[in-house]
Amino acid sequence: MADRSNGSKDPVNPDAAVKDPEDWVTGDEPPTAAQESYLHTLAREAGEEVPEGLTKAEASRRIDELQAETGRGR
Numbered sequence: 238m239a240d241r242s243n244g245s246k247d248p249v250n251p252d253a254a255v256k257d258p259e260d261w262v263t264g265d266e267p268p269t270a271a272q273e274s275y276l277h278t279l280a281r282e283a284g285e286e287v288p289e290g291l292t293k294a295e296a297s298r299r300i301d302e303l304q305a306e307t308g309r310g311r
Contacts, residue, residue, distance in 0.1 A: 264294030272296045279303035 258264050268276065268291055276296055280287045283306050291299065304310035 258294030258297040261294055265292050267291075268293050268296035272300065276300055276303070279307055279309065282307045282309075 272293065273296070276287055276291075276299060279300060280303060283303050285303070287299070301310070
């Protein structure tokens, strides 16, 4: 995923700035079903476990890390 720390642009919608997950209004909510599914897929490929009780923001950051680790990142 894009580096959210420097106001980078969303590759799908270049006119939209990508917010840091810490700034998400819903960041403290549980991950979405799509996040959960993708996170588990990436973790399985990386040979890692997914911690229980992640928030949306934490899941997003972990997805970014695992994408880089598995080569699925941009």
